[in-house]
Amino acid sequence: DTEVTQTPKHLVMGMTNKKSLKCEQHMGHRAMYWYKQKAKKPPELMFVYSYEKLSINESVPSRFSPECPNSSLLNLHLHALQPEDSALYLCASSPRDQSYGYTFGSGTRLTVV
Amino acid sequence: AQKVTQAQTEISVVEKEDVTLDCVYETRDTTYYLFWYKQPPSGELVFLIRRNSFDEQNEISGRYSWNFQKSTSSFNFTITASQVVDSAVYFCALSEAYLLNDYKLSFGAGTTVTVRA
Secondary structure (H helix, E strand, O other): OOOEEEEOOEEEEOOOOEEEEEEEEOOOOOEEEEEEEOOOOOOEEEEEEEOOEEEEEOOOOOOEEEEEEEOOEEEEEEEOOOHHHOEEEEEEEEOOOOOOOOEEOOOEEEEEO | OOOEEOOOOEEEEEOOOOEEEOOEEOOOOOOOEEEEEEEOOOOOOEEEEEEEOOOOOOOEEOOEEEEEEHHHOEEEEEEOOOOHHHOEEEEEEEEEEEEOOEEEEEEOOOEEEEEEO
16 A cells, blocks of 8 residues: 545535544554645645654644554544635655655645635 | 745646656755645645655656756656656655654655646
């Protein structure tokens, strides 16, 4: 299995809702990442987990809450989002030694209404 | 500070023309990795090529080739004999260590390539 699977593919949520994005990989990669991509912009790093521990938080607002329950799973919990948070959220994983680079999921397209 | 610069915002070519995408990077590390990714309209990021900082050998893989020059901090990418299916946004990216053996990937702004039939 050489894929990163993200669910759901599309999500529409209200500003008072709580939702979660899910990312799963079974390649034994020890680093997992969340990126946010606005239209016509490059992906921007949000969080990095290394060996299931949060190692980078790029000053992301607390309405985004990451979680890494185990080495294969990465969640992003969403609460009280704003319309400007609408974007494509990409998950990625990589082996720690960079030998195979980064594998990206197909993303969750989030719309906040 | 911008670590990866893609000066070309958009490139439009006619099918079968060659397309060269420029990328200039900035890093203080001696060990780093450079990537090119393709993002078609569907949104997924497709890995194309990877180079580590110790290997300046330029290669060709099918219709793709790349020119890595550490002296000028450039990592340019060429699509030979372009096809309509090559239309996408192309990102150059730099992977650097933020801790010993922990890396993060930073992207350039991207170049939109349109190949016309």
